[in-house]
Amino acid sequence: xxxxxxxxxxxxxxxxxxxxxxxxxxxxxxxxxxxxxxxxxxxxxxxxxxxxxxxxxxxxxxxxxxxxxxxxxxxxxxxxxxxxxxxxxxxxxxxxxxxxxxxxxxxxxxxxxxxxxxxxxxxxxxxxxxxxxxxxxxxxxxxxxxxxxxxxxxxxxxxxxxxxxxxxxxxxxxxxxxxxxxxxxxxxxxxxxxxxxxxxxxxxxxxxxxxxxxxxxxxxxxxxxxxxxxxxxxxxxxxxxxxxxxxxxxxxxxxxxxxxxxxxxxxxxxxxxxxxxxxxxxxxxxxxxxxxxxxxxxxxxxxxxxxxxxxxxxxxxxxxxxxxxxxx
Ligand SMILES: Nc1ncnc2c1ncn2[C@@H]1O[C@H](COP(=O)(O)OP(=O)(O)OP(=O)(O)O)[C@@H](O)[C@H]1O
Numbered sequence: 531x532x533x534x535x536x537x538x539x540x541x542x543x544x545x546x547x548x549x550x551x552x553x554x555x556x557x558x559x560x561x562x563x564x565x566x567x568x569x570x571x572x573x574x575x576x577x578x579x580x581x582x583x584x585x586x587x588x589x590x591x592x593x594x595x596x597x598x599x600x601x602x603x604x605x606x607x608x609x610x611x612x613x614x615x616x617x618x619x620x621x622x623x624x625x626x627x628x629x630x631x632x633x634x635x636x637x638x639x640x641x642x643x644x645x646x647x648x649x650x651x652x653x654x655x656x657x658x659x660x661x662x663x664x665x666x667x668x669x670x671x672x673x674x675x676x677x678x679x680x681x682x683x684x685x686x687x688x689x690x691x692x693x694x695x696x697x698x699x700x701x702x703x704x705x706x707x708x709x710x711x712x713x714x715x716x717x718x719x720x721x722x723x724x725x726x727x728x729x730x731x732x733x734x735x736x737x738x739x740x741x742x743x744x745x746x747x748x749x750x751x752x753x754x755x756x757x758x759x760x761x762x763x764x765x766x767x768x769x770x771x772x773x774x775x776x777x778x779x780x781x782x783x784x785x786x787x788x789x790x791x792x793x794x795x796x797x798x799x800x801x802x803x804x805x806x807x808x809x810x811x812x813x814x815x816x817x818x819x820x821x822x823x824x825x826x827x828x829x830x831x832x833x834x835x836x837x838x839x840x841x842x843x844x845x846x847x848x849x850x851x852x853x854x855x856x857x858x
Contacts, residue, residue, distance in 0.1 A: 533604075534707050534739045535561040535584065540598035542579050542763075544809060545591055551809040553593070554579050554763045558836075561707070561756075566733060566740045568754035568771070570747055570786070574806040576763040577743045581709045584608060584741070585626055586616035603706065622652040625700035629712035631692035635684040641668070641695050642680035645702060652703045663702065670735075671698045672728060690721035697728065704736050711743045726753050747790045751775060759783045762806050762817035765836075769843035779845040781822045816848065824849055 542554035554576040561567040569577045582588050583595055586608065600608040602624070608616070620626075628634050636644060645664040649655060655663060668676035671694040684692055693713065700708055710729065714722035730753060733740055742754055750757050750771060757774050759767040759782065767780040778784050785802035804821040813819055819829040826848055834848045 532563050533560045534563050534565075534602070535559075535741070536599075536601045537580070537584070538599045538601070540580065540583065540600065541596045542576070542583060542588065542593060543596045544593050546810070549810075552596075552763065552812070553809050554583075557598070557758075557760075557763075557765050559758050559765070559768075561739050561741055564733060564737055564739055565756065566730070566742055566754045568742045568744065568750040568757040569760055570744055570750050570757060571760035572745055572786075572802075572806055574762075574808075575760040577745075577760055578711055580760075581626065581711050581741060581743055584707075584709060585620055585624060586611065586613070587620075618652075621648050621700075621705075622703040623705055624707045624709065625703075625705040626709040626711065627693070627696045627700050627713050629715045631689070631696040632684060634696055635692060637684055640681055640683055641687075644695075645680070645699055648699055648702050667698045667702050668695075671695075671701070671732075672724075673698070689717055690725065693717060693721075693725055694728065697725070697732070701732055701736055701738070705738055708732075708738050708740045709743070710740055712745070713742075714749065715744070715746070722749075723752075729753065747775075747786055759786070762812065764817060764846065766818065766847065767843075767845045769840070773840065773843050777840065777843070779839050779843070779850065780818075780847050781824050781849070782818050785821075816846075 537557055537559040540554055540557040541552065543550050544553050557580055569580065571577055579588065579593065584600055588594065595609055602608050642664055646660055649660045649663060664680055665676045668679060673679050673691060673694050687695065714725050717725060726749065729740060732738065742749065744750060754771050756770050758765045759780060761782045767783045774783065778787055789800045789802065802821055807813060807820065815831045816829040816834055819825050822829065828848050834846050834851060836844050836846045837850050839845045839850050
């Protein structure tokens with residue numbers, strides 16, 4: 531499968547006071563055409579920063595990409611593009627939707643104004659063609675009474691409808707890649723399922739690839755083909771979704787799965803002990819060592835290499851480097 535996006539060795543640093551800390555380290559992710567690719571991890575694992583760096587929207591300063599490459603459609607290096615070049619790509623070729631549509635939609639403008647703004651910037655359609663495009667996309671994302679809804683302001687719509695509007699704006703120019711950062715977290719469970727179904731339909735209709743960012747393995751199971759598990763700024767495991775759920779390798783992934791299963795059963799709720807380390811207190815060696823039930827001496831001092839543990843399934847953990855561990 532051809533890739534629409536390839537992130538290679540991405541490093542993001544943050545400046546705090548007079549020091550520089552690493553927040554995203556050596557991330558490698560390849561998203562295939564029309565694939566839904568998931569990034570999963572707890573809060574603070576670097577998921578959003580990875581997505582923002584694709585859009586060229588990292589808050590710089592204090593954040594900056596210190597190393598790596600992000601190639602769009604084979605040979606277009608996003609990290610080398612100027613602000614002006616990225617502005618042309620954002621909303622047209624790569625779109626993004628966020629957790630809380632209320633913060634992304636402008637409360638002072640109608641839904642139609644906000645859709646028109648994107649069309650005016652990215653297309654040369656006439657006014658009547660633009661109006662029709664607005665009606666069509668609103669209808670396509672499953673909003674009833676499109677003509678009336680276009681005259682509404684964001685606060686007049688429910689949370690689920692606002693998220694549909696965000697998706698409509700994102701899909702308006704038929705992007706090749708949609709970045710979805712926790713798109714259903716703020717919604718109740720039934721609406722969550724509807725929005726995920728809508729995204730799966732749109733991927734097929736628009737032939738779009740989707741990067742799904744979530745802390746919820748349920749969302750990954752429901753929508754994605756491949757997945758990267760991120761912890762403290764690193765991808766600790768990467769594979770196709772079936773392999774991850776049936777044969778998880780990294781102790782962190784196993785912990786996430788255990789908390790998901792016990793959460794569904796409503797019995798003793800399991801959570802991984804401890805919390806993601808702050809950037810100032812990042813452990814040397816394996817970043818998960820302080821929380822890992824299988825921790826060994828080497829984990830505290832040396833970063834484990836990324837290893838292919840099964841076909842097309844990688845893991846960054848000393849447990850899978852037995853020979854190295856034995857031989858010191
Ligand atoms: N503007 C910023 N200034 C300083 N540090 C930041 C900034 N944004 C993020 N960070 C730090 O970078 C790390 C990764 O943040 P990021 O938002 O990517 O995590 P995340 O996995 O998306 O979590 P969440 O789901 O809570 O957004 C966190 O430790 C966070 O404190």
